[in-house]
Amino acid sequence: MLKRLLIANRGEIAVRIIRAARDLGIATVAVCSDADRDALHVQIADQVVNIGPPAAKKSYLNAAAILQAAADSGADSIHPGYGFLAENASFSDVVTAAGLVFVGPSGDAIRLMGDKVAARSAAAAAGVPVVPGSEGRVAGIAAGRRVLLDTGFPVMIKAAAGGGGRGIRIAANLAEFEQAFPQAEAEALAAFGDGGLYMEKVIAKARHIEVQVLGDGVDAVHCFERECSLQRRRQKVWEEAPSLALTDRLRDQLCDSAVALARAVGYSGAGTVEYLYDETAGQFYFIEMNTRIQVEHPVTEIITGIDLVAEMLRIAGGEPLRLRQSDIVARGHAIEVRLNAEDPARDFAPFPGTVTDLRLPGGPGVRFDSMLYPGYAVPPFYDSLLAKLIVHGETREAALRRLTRALSELLVSGVKTTKPLFLALAADPSVQRGDFHTRWLETWLPANANRLTPEREP
Amino acid sequence: MARLLSPLPGTFYRSPAPDQPPYKADGDAVAVGDVIGLIEVMKSFHEVKADRAGGNIRFVADNEDPVMAGAVLAELD
Numbered sequence: 001m002l003k004r005l006l007i008a009n010r011g012e013i014a015v016r017i018i019r020a021a022r023d024l025g026i027a028t029v030a031v032c033s034d035a036d037r038d039a040l041h042v043q044i045a046d047q048v049v050n051i052g053p054p055a056a057k058k059s060y061l062n063a064a065a066i067l068q069a070a071a072d073s074g075a076d077s078i079h080p081g082y083g084f085l086a087e088n089a090s091f092s093d094v095v096t097a098a099g100l101v102f103v104g105p106s107g108d109a110i111r112l113m114g115d116k117v118a119a120r121s122a123a124a125a126a127g128v129p130v131v132p133g134s135e136g137r138v139a140g141i142a143a144g145r146r147v148l149l150d151t152g153f154p155v156m157i158k159a160a161a162g163g164g165g166r167g168i169r170i171a172a173n174l175a176e177f178e179q180a181f182p183q184a185e186a187e188a189l190a191a192f193g194d195g196g197l198y199m200e201k202v203i204a205k206a207r208h209i210e211v212q213v214l215g216d217g218v219d220a221v222h223c224f225e226r227e228c229s230l231q232r233r234r235q236k237v238w239e240e241a242p243s244l245a246l247t248d249r250l251r252d253q254l255c256d257s258a259v260a261l262a263r264a265v266g267y268s269g270a271g272t273v274e275y276l277y278d279e280t281a282g283q284f285y286f287i288e289m290n291t292r293i294q295v296e297h298p299v300t301e302i303i304t305g306i307d308l309v310a311e312m313l314r315i316a317g318g319e320p321l322r323l324r325q326s327d328i329v330a331r332g333h334a335i336e337v338r339l340n341a342e343d344p345a346r347d348f349a350p351f352p353g354t355v356t357d358l359r360l361p362g363g364p365g366v367r368f369d370s371m372l373y374p375g376y377a378v379p380p381f382y383d384s385l386l387a388k389l390i391v392h393g394e395t396r397e398a399a400l401r402r403l404t405r406a407l408s409e410l411l412v413s414g415v416k417t418t419k420p421l422f423l424a425l426a427a428d429p430s431v432q433r434g435d436f437h438t439r440w441l442e443t444w445l446p447a448n449a450n451r452l453t454p455e456r457e458p
Numbered sequence: 459m460a461r462l463l464s465p466l467p468g469t470f471y472r473s474p475a476p477d478q479p480p481y482k483a484d485g486d487a488v489a490v491g492d493v494i495g496l497i498e499v500m501k502s503f504h505e506v507k508a509d510r511a512g513g514n515i516r517f518v519a520d521n522e523d524p525v526m527a528g529a530v531l532a533e534l535d
Contacts, residue, residue: 034524035524053524054469054524055469055522055524057522341500342500349502350499350500350501350502352467352468352499352500380466380467380468380469380499380500381468381469381498381500381524382500382501383500383501384500384501
């Protein structure tokens, strides 16, 4: 069992991990930058070490400073949380090399899943359906024409060296393909110095569905799926479980495929296998595996009753999986919304500031994971997530009503938050029907701009 | 002497990307509307435009400095 855990993170996830550790009797070491001296995670940990200036690069991304803090505080283990160093393979390696336990998978597992082509091959080898497309780079336009037999149209042509949406072209038919392929090649060469291209089937109206897995390096189990189709600029804003889009048969296939992949790579810790679900075709496709605890993990905890962070700590401490698949049962429906320090009425502009007053929601079926307290000054240096409101109901309808109830109880004064967005979404007929896909919210937002101003506080 | 202030709290950057030259070098002249740097607030980037003109810009804030809203970024003659 771990004895003293250093949490290499900040914000609500640092608070969440400290709570899980203390519940298990593990002593906790918080780290903080100069900007986070008064942060909640610092206040509730057993010990704190300052690791540098506000800029993340000089503090929360500074592996040397974090290892030094671990040595100085006598920690035997490091939990990376999400973001920052959580999916940095060499960080996992150096933590292990320093004789500490990294709460997460090995550097090699992170490296494998972080490499898109390798991860896709590993998934295909484990029998997990992948988005139809080229196996790695396409060797010229003739080879590209053969890939079309698998993908059909529309097809996406992507620069191998691109990223973040850059260097992508979409062809709707063969004539467009014949024109776009050489153009994409020339552009990729000019922009990235590398003309290599990938091809992939375009799934027009996809839902984002992901499966939570736990592994101990030998065996693996799943904790069912989460649906995260409501996204703005590819950032999830609302997550729920179970997904309304799946039949029981498809759910079994999806979850079993995630377990097969986790087993095939000898996965250790908590991980998430992400899929696109093509609702019209009834087909799901692997996109990637995230080798960390995710922001939206509470949704799964609520429907299964499993403390995922505690399970991570037990596995890292050397225990085999405690749960058999048959022990894991989903009950009811859970929804999580992400309260960000952003002004939805001004195109979600960031809104750091001081929380002058705070009233939290409570009562049955309500969980609030956050680092807020009255008087807390939200620093401008990190991401804008302030809190996650998670609600549980016997049915999705009950969960939606509870979400509106809890949001109306919540009051955060001094900073703008995304609360008005969620009140409007919970009241929207498409959301109530579960009728959405990953690009639905982007078109809904401009059409509903007048509903995104903060309500008048009483 | 005029001063250019940060409109936002966050991290100040003098160039559009780490591998690119600064928007303005010390000593440059500045016109109204010229971009003099970026402020990163909660992972989003905002251009800082000069709200007055002047010569011989001298940066008070260094690249990657944390700044508060209203902090002096640079001075002009």
